[in-house]
Amino acid sequence: MSEILICGVDEAGRGPLVGAVVAGAVVLDPANPIAGLKDSKKLTAAKREFLYEQILEKSRAWGIGEASPAEIDQLNILQATMLAMRRAIEDLSLRLGKWPDTALIDGNRCPELPIPAQAIIKGDAKEPAISAASILAKVTRDRQMQLLHERHPEYGFAQHMGYPTEAHFEALLQYGACDQHRRSFSPVRKVLESKA
Numbered sequence: 621m622s623e624i625l626i627c628g629v630d631e632a633g634r635g636p637l638v639g640a641v642v643a644g645a646v647v648l649d650p651a652n653p654i655a656g657l658k659d660s661k662k663l664t665a666a667k668r669e670f671l672y673e674q675i676l677e678k679s680r681a682w683g684i685g686e687a688s689p690a691e692i693d694q695l696n697i698l699q700a701t702m703l704a705m706r707r708a709i710e711d712l713s714l715r716l717g718k719w720p721d722t723a724l725i726d727g728n729r730c731p732e733l734p735i736p737a738q739a740i741i742k743g744d745a746k747e748p749a750i751s752a753a754s755i756l757a758k759v760t761r762d763r764q765m766q767l768l769h770e771r772h773p774e775y776g777f778a779q780h781m782g783y784p785t786e787a788h789f790e791a792l793l794q795y796g797a798c799d800q801h802r803r804s805f806s807p808v809r810k811v812l813e814s815k816a
Contacts, residue, residue: 625680628723630751632758638800640689643707647749653678660754679752702731724737775795792808
């Protein structure tokens with residue numbers, strides 16, 4: 621009997637005011653266990669980077685998907701997150717050569733998929749495959765924010781990763797929004813309206 625391939629899925633970047641929302645999808649390999657998998661938010665940046673490499677090396681398959689700031693503005697953050705998750709599973713399926721048998725999704729709802737899916741609240745703390753997906757998503761998004769910081773150092777993205785901090789609000793007021801800011805998010809919209 622062939623093994624059942626279970627794919628864990630999680631996202632990073634729903635709350636920030638800037639950049640893409642990024643999702644990860646991972647099918648772990650029981651023959652190649654990865655020690656130390658847990659919710660990416662509970663790990664140091666160095667530990668996440670280490671585990672990220674382990675996941676790429678040891679998992680059966682992995683995938684990354686994202687939805688751009690323009691898609692977030694067009695769809696809303698929830699629908700954009702579902703889109704990013706679906707794209708991550710599609711990316712994983714291409715590497716795997718087929719769809720996984722089932723998907724475990726962190727949170728309380730599932731994207732539309734051609735396979736069975738189950739939403740698990742706080743899944744990143746309960747299911748190792750979801751933990752692995754959360755690490756992939758977080759490291760990928762953090763790296764994107766570092767690159768964006770190099771393009772726009774005035775916003776301090778490397779420090780706050782685009783989250784709505786006081787320093788970020790001050791930079792928005794001073795410099796306006798950059799091309800990667802999410803125009804539909806009220807703090808960004810209010811700044812743009814005040815500058816208009």
